Amino acid sequence: MxxxxxxxxxxxxxxxxxxxxxxxxxxxxxxxxxxxxxxxxxxxxxxxxxxxxxxxxxxxxxxxxxxxxxxxxxxxxxxxxxxxxxxxxxxxxxxxxxxxxxxxxxxxxxxxxxxxxxxxxxxxxxxPIGATVAWAALFLKTKVHKNTRVLINGCTGAVGSLAVQLAKEKGAWVAGTCSKTETEEAKKIGVDKIFDYNEPNYWKKSELFDVVFDTAGLMKQTDGFSMLKPNGKFVDINPTPKSMLTGLFKPKYKFTFATAGMKHLADIAELVEKGKLKxxxxxxxxxxxxxxxxxxxxxxxxxxxxxxxxx
Ligand SMILES: NC(=O)c1ccc[n+]([C@@H]2O[C@H](COP(=O)([O-])OP(=O)(O)OC[C@H]3O[C@@H](n4cnc5c(N)ncnc54)[C@H](OP(=O)(O)O)[C@@H]3O)[C@@H](O)[C@H]2O)c1
Incomplete structure (x- = not known):
């Protein structure tokens, strides 16, 4: 056919x-x-x-x-x-x-x-791709739970907004970066503290995080690391061959792909049906x-x- x-x-x-x-x-x-x-x-x-x-x-x-x-x-x-x-x-x-x-x-x-x-x-x-990669980043590569402080870089993008909702559903405290025009959208999905990613060194106004999830792929690794608590993790979903290789020697650095979360597609559907994910x-x-x-x-x-x- x-x-x-x-x-x-x-x-x-x-x-x-x-x-x-x-x-x-x-x-x-x-x-x-x-x-x-x-x-x-x-x-x-x-x-x-x-x-x-x-x-x-x-x-x-x-x-x-x-x-x-x-x-x-x-x-x-x-x-x-x-x-x-x-x-x-x-x-x-x-x-x-x-x-x-x-x-x-x-x-x-x-x-x-x-x-x-x-x-x-x-x-x-x-x-599919956005929710499964967010699931992999927050629940497989890291273990977000109700006492976790998470920063989502690009918190109103397709991956970012799903990541915010997944982390909030676990009861985590969620900060997010976005452009100024997206502030209302970030509030709507429940981001607890909003940073304008165009403001230099914005994170210095916040406490440190257990998880920094760079959905946008635009955060310098060194900046991400500087926002972490001692055992915190920086999750990258836009890795390069170089960052993957060098990351093998950095316990703070994790990368992942949507395929890692694909077996949770039915769990994602269930959360949508419960009204927890949109x-x-x-x-x-x-x-x-x-x-x-x-x-x-x-x-x-x-x-x-x-x-x-x-x-
Ligand atoms: N590894 C994987 O399996 C996987 C899966 C899905 C996506 N990805 C990758 O992840 C990236 C995002 O995908 P997406 O579908 O979420 O894209 P998207 O919907 O276009 O979202 C991009 C987000 O990045 C934000 N952003 C733009 N410039 C920024 C900056 N300088 N600092 C921080 N945030 C910034 C945007 O914020 P504003 O709108 O406020 O400007 C927006 O929230 C893409 O590169 C995609 O290829 C990888």
Whole structure:
């Protein structure tokens, strides 16, 4: 079966993207085929196209674009359990094989879970990568609990706002950085103390933290370390090969990826259903406008919150 998808045939700039026809391959035993209802744009989408992950993605083209989605299961492979045809699900793609910006996709069943029943497909598509990486940072790489003091750098971004809510749900005291225009949003999601990241040395006005979670990837490691209590941890979700290597020798430094939290997608859905976690959706667009919107967001001209393609 053929579908239209956003794809690229060389690593490189935004001009490599086009709408192309893609033949869905034969379903493997551990895979599911989804009719996509909504797919959310993530920074990962253009990082993959630029070639930042070419070592793991390889050189076979064309490659699809898009990772996070929500939709309805159309077919399941022979070994898939707990998910059946007709289920409403949300999830992501294998980082090596993106392609969620299409009306249909195939992904591994371990990357999906049942969609929370109290939110729309569009809202659900904003969750997978952001919520799972926040879960990994706060509950797997560090152990945030009710006596923890946490700083979330970029606290109103897609990852940051989910991280704030997850940490608050555990009862932690949560400080966050954002730009001045985002102060109201930070208050709305419950940030206890707000810092303007443009103010130099803002943290010197605060006590030290058990966890500094740099969602934005823009904090100097030395600055992050200077905000930590003696046994505190600095968590990075934008590591470079160099920071990963040197980090091996620094007990304060931790890095993680969304894949580490992916097995908690169903726990994330449960928190959403309990009203403890809410994704931030910016706007909805049509498939035909995807490339233009991707370019805008990549150039820092997108709206706050995730932009979602609706099918
Ligand atoms: N390792 C993984 O698996 C993984 C998973 C998800 C995301 N990521 C990465 O994490 C990053 C954030 O992703 P996202 O989806 O949350 O992006 P996003 O929604 O665009 O959020 C970015 C945030 O960074 C803030 N920010 C901008 N400049 C800043 C600065 N100088 N200091 C502190 N904060 C600043 C923004 O705040 P204002 O809006 O107030 O300017 C915004 O809150 C991306 O690089 C993404 O690729 C990694």
């Amino acid at each position: 053929k579908v239209n998808r956003i794809q690229f045939s060389n690593y490189g700039s935004a001009s490599e993207m086009y709408i192309g026809e893609y033949g869905l391959p034969q379903l493997k035993a551990d895979e599911v085929q989804i009719s996509v209802k909504a797919a959310a744009i993530n920074p990962l989408d253009w990082k993959q196209r630029r070639g930042d992950m070419k070592l793991i993605m390889g050189k076979k083209f064309p490659k699809g674009i898009g990772n996070d989605f929500a939709g309805i299961v159309e077919a399941v492979g022979a070994n898939v359990q707990n998910i059946k045809v007709g289920d409403e699900v949300f999830g992501t793609m294998d980082v090596k094989k993106p392609g969620a910006f299409a009306s249909k996709l195939i992904t591994q069943s371990k990357f999906i879970a049942k969609k929370p029943t109290n939110i729309s497909f569009s809202e659900a598509s904003c969750l 994704p931030r959706i910016g706007k909805e667009i049509n498939f035909e406008n995807t490339i233009d919107e991707l370019i805008k967001i990549e150039n820092g001209k997108g709206v706050k919150g995730r932009t979602v393609i609706v099918f």
